[in-house]
Each structure stands twice: as C-alpha cells, then as structure tokens.
Amino acid sequence: MKKVVIGILAHVDAGKTTLSESLLYTSGKIGKLGRVDNKDAYLDTYDLEKERGITIFSKQAIFELEDIQVTLLDTPGHVDFSAEMERTLQVLDYAILVVSGADGVQGHTKTLWRLLNLYQIPTFIFINKMDQFGTDKDNLIKELKKQLSDGCIDFQHGKTEEFYDQLAMCDEKIMEEFLETGHIEDFEIKKAIKDRKVFPCVFGSALKLQGVEELMQCISHHVIIPTYGETFGAKIFKVTRDEQGNRLTHFKVTGGKLKVKDVLSTHSWEDKVNQIRIYSGQKFEAVSEVLAGTVCAVTGLSKAIPGEGLGMEEASEAPILEPVLIYQMILPEGCDPRVMIPKLRQIEEEEPELHIFWDEELQEIQVRIMGEVQIEILQNLIETRFGVQVTFQDGGIIYKETIANIVEGVGHFEPLRHYAEVHLLLEPGERGSGLSFESKCSEDMLGKSWQRLVLHHLEEKAHKGVLTGSEITDMKITLVSGRAHNKHTEGGDFREATWRAVRQGLMESQSVLLEPYYSFQLELPEKMVGRAMTDIDKMNGTSEISHSDGEMAVLVGSGPVSTMRNYQKEVIAYTKGNGRLFCSLKGYEQCHNPEEIIKGIGYDPERDLSNTTSSVFCSQGSGFVVPWY
Known part of the structure; x- marks a missing residue:
C-alpha cells in the first residue's frame, strides 16, 4: 500500500x-x-491534555484513504510546545494547516507558515x-492570499474556469499549458502543490463534519x-517512555528497511533494536520489520536523541523555536539535587530544549x-513520574x-610535550x-585529520560570548591556518587551541548583545x-493597525520578550477581558538596553577559567601563559 x-x-x-x-x-x-470538551478525543491521551483541552505531545494515528495509508501526526498548537511541533515537521511529507474561520490568520499561524516554508513542506489548508x-x-x-501566499486557492467547488x-x-x-490547451493536467497540479506553489484550501466545520470529506478527497487526489x-x-x-518505563525512540524510516535485532549506530553510540512498534493513538x-515511509517507535536504543539521523540520514537542524526564558527549579526540602x-x-531526553x-x-x-503553560506541564510530569513536587522561580531572559x-582569532597550546596552534x-x-563552520586551511599546513578534529571541537561546545557569557550565534567560523607537531601533538591539544582561538577572536572583536523578540497580534476595542x-x-516595541471595523481593532508588531512577557495580564485588565494578545517568537535582535544588561550580569571573560582567553607557550622546558592581547 502507498504510504x-x-x-x-x-x-x-x-x-x-x-x-x-473527524478525519479518523x-x-x-x-x-x-x-x-476535546468531552475529554474523549482519540489523540488527546494524557490526563493533562484532557484537563486543559490542548495537545501537549505529538501523537500519531493511522487510517486509510482509498489506496493510501496515511500516518497522521497531530502536533501541539500552543506556542509553549513549539519545539515538539517543529521536530515533527522534519519527518512530514505533507501538512494540513488549520485556520479558524472565526479568527482568521493569527500570530502563531504565521510562525507555522514560516516553518512550513523553511522545511519546504507542501501544505493543504482547512x-x-x-x-x-x-x-x-x-x-x-x-x-x-495576503498573509500567507497568493497560491492559496479554493479547491472545494470543482474545476471551473476561475479555478x-x-x-x-x-x-x-x-x-x-493553460494558454495552449485551455486545460491543466492533474499531474501538473500535484507537482505545483508539491513544489509549494499552490496551497489547496477547503472550508468547513470539523465539529459538524462539514468539508471533512472534501478535504480527504483533495488530499487523496493531489498527493x-x-x-x-x-x-x-x-x-x-521524538523520545518518550511508555507506562512500563520503556524508552521509546520515534523515527521515520527514510530508506531501506529495519528489522528487529538490527544494530543501529551513530558516531557516539551503538544499540540493538529490541522491538518495533507502530502506534495509532494509545x-x-x-x-x-518496517519499510521506508513508516513512522515507528523502537525499544532498545538507550542513547538516541531527537534530531539525530540514522544510516544515510544526517542530523537535523536544531529547532528554530527555542526557549527564551531561564528559570531556577526549586526542589522540596530533603530532596538531594545529585539524586534528582x-x-x-x-x-x-524527551524535551532537549x-x-x-x-x-x-x-x-x-x-x-x-x-512559557508558563510549559512550567505547569513540567511540574505535573515530574510529580507524576518521580513523586516530587518542584516549584520554579522566575529567572531571566536567555541572551545571545x-x-x-570580521576578526581573526589565534589559539596556541604548548605546555611541555604538547603542541597545537589554530587560526580562525x-x-x-x-x-x-x-x-556555521568550515575549513579553508591548506593540507600542506595542517593535515586533513587534524582539520576535521578542529571542526569537531568547534561544533561540540556551546561557546560563550565575552559580554555576558551568553552563547554566541549568527557567525561563520572558518579554519584558515593551523600547526601540529609530529612528536608532541595529541588530540586534546587541538581542543585547547581551538577553544582559545574562538575566545581570543571574540575578545578582539566588536561584540553585540542580542535578545529575543516576540511578534505579536493584539485584538482589542x-x-x-x-x-x-x-x-x-x-x-521598546513597534506596532501598526492591521485591521479595524469601528468596534474592534487589530495591532501587529514586535517587541522584546523582556518587556512584553507579562503584557497579556495588563491587556486583560485594561480591556476588562475584551482584549487578546497572541505572541510568537520572532527571533533574536540587537538588545535594546545592552549596557544595563551587561552591567547587571557582571561577567568578566578574563576570570572565566573554563573558557580562557589566553594561550600557552613553552620556554626553557616549562609552559607560560600569554594573555589574549
């Protein structure tokens, strides 16, 4: 059967x-x-999902559509669980984007659309x-058409001339083809959908089963x-655990086949598949055995993590939608952190972000x-699984x-009987x-194996910046030169030289502090x-009126997470419950108050011994430290 x-x-x-x-x-x-409101939806299987009426964890169901076996992956809709949703995108062939006819295109809808475009997933719109x-x-x-794409076309009422x-x-x-023949072949329509030039739209009411059959026909005829x-x-x-505590690794087979007892591996682990499960609901x-195109869960993989590729597959990119707030987890009295x-x-493992x-x-x-909803879910999960009641204390913003x-960074590591030098x-x-990392270093200067090692050391660590000790981002780092010693160089030497080169370069550069920004949509009188x-x-945000009907208006814009994170409560208060604020992560932009943040954090890069800015040279049989300047 087709899949x-x-x-x-x-x-x-x-x-x-x-x-x-309704599809099932x-x-x-x-x-x-x-x-959902009766708490008996097939795919909302967790108690918390039933209580809150929202999808928290992605789930799968399998049904048949004519001669096609469809694996349906239901993803979380709440912005707090965007990372789980985004990881699921990486295994999709097609997507259905649901838009509320009562509310139209909302803030998070645009974020989803951006991600669907990023991952190039052909999309049907209901x-x-x-x-x-x-x-x-x-x-x-x-x-x-205005908010998403001119390719949004009503597919519900047959192939008319207007269609x-x-x-x-x-x-x-x-x-x-249309100008020559007055007709368009079905395959060309299918290809235009696959290439994300056309987005079929179907209107209806899922609750009343209106338009659902038309959506199913549209999918079966056009995939x-x-x-x-x-x-x-x-x-x-995805990684989860079943009711017995078995670790389940969820993946899509993208080539060949997989059998029970097959050995799977990456560069860092090797494990045997004990059981292969095909889930539908609970x-x-x-x-x-499973063939390519199948989404399954396997037991036996003890170290696999979301985002890894197996076999011919490369690792996936980290999710774009990542957490921007940091909290302190407070354990109850008598609970040992080393045990917890x-x-x-x-x-x-299940939520790497x-x-x-x-x-x-x-x-x-x-x-x-x-966000706050994720905190509530996390508290419940820890109590249910481990019997421990934790609380969270508001921390702060995750800066970058x-x-x-452009700057060159040099790292030299030469204590007695060690040697490595790296220029980045x-x-x-x-x-x-x-x-991003690459090498433009001549092999005459530094052997290929050493170059690969330098790139590995660049990738393996979350490098800290020198303003606040926050992670660095939005940078291309290129290996341009390096030196090894035939007798004295060991593998760990290049780790030291590489990390020191990054730090020395950052100290020489003009660093910029970044903070997360929200895109928002505010509906209010x-x-x-x-x-x-x-x-x-x-x-320190920006806004403009996108719509007004004389009674209600819609503002759209963006602003720092640090200033807008609690604005929802204020909106509810001054509109007496008639206003709604929808926020989604826009990305990182230049910080609006960098001096204040840098002073408040008080980070001193030269005292951070785990991320040293200096190099080590050798003279008369002993090593000595040379400052970055």
Missing part, C-alpha cells in the same frame, strides 16, 4: 484536534466521534469553524507518494522554558551574543543564521488602541 506522512498544525484553539478526530471518524478508523456567525469565505481567501485562471497565475509552466532508496536511513524526531502493533538530576535527564543544567557556582538547577566585524576567521552572519500603542512604544 504518506501528514502532519496537522494550527494556532491554539483553531480546532486542530477536532479535525483529526470519516475514514472509518474510529466508530465514535470524540470531542479553514475551520465556518458554521460560526459572521464568517466570510471571500474575505478569508483574500486574507490567506484554472487562479492556478495558472501560480506557475509559469501551468500558465503555458505525490514519496519514493525511497534501498539504503537504510531514519530521522529521529495502542500499538508490534511488527518484525539523573531523573530529570530522562525528561530532558529544556537544557537542564546544574550551576555549581550558584548551587541551583536551571531550566530553559518557553554575536559580532559586528570569525565573520558576522545574518540574523537568525546560527553558527478600537477606543483602546491609543493606550496599547503607547504601552508598546514604552516597551
């Missing part, structure tokens, strides 16, 4: 889980239509809640089934968090650092580009727009 993996995504409360339920019911997979009073199909299509006209505007090849090679590969997107089927930290590592960290100097556990100019070129990158815009200006 396709489809993810379903939405801004919170757009009706994503209700649509998942209409396909015949389930005999009873569950509801405009939900069209049964609600005041929804306007024509205005919604215009909004989708072909709109398709022809999306792709030159389709335009040529191109992926083809795979014979060489084994897989992408890991239940699973144990199988002896290994237990917390289990949760960190938490970065659970023991600060030796402060003697405290620190955790990176997306970059550079504004540090260049500022585009905002949001992260770190029109008479309060002036108050809101004044507030946003005071918070």
